[in-house]
Amino acid sequence: MNELLDIEVVPFFIKYEEMKKMIGNLIFIILFFLLSFFGLGPVLMADGTSRERMITLVVVLLLYGILIYIFYRWKRRNRPRG
Secondary structure (H helix, E strand, O other): OHHHHHHHHHHHHHHHHHHHHHHHHHHHHHHHHHHHHHHHHHHHHOOOOHHHHHHHHHHHHHHHHHHHHHHHHHHHHOOOOO
């Protein structure tokens, strides 16, 4: 009887883990896209001074670093066990 319960529970858990990874990856893809669009756009196409553009570039690169670090930590926490 216990074996039947294990068979039914395991596929749900695997689907839940896969769905959690897909949703997480989708969120990070959206965040990277938004940061690229709204962060690099002003750096490349702004009509401000060079100093303003460089400050914006440094801030955007810092945000990329933070986002990559969070993504790395999330991937390490959600890697398959086994």
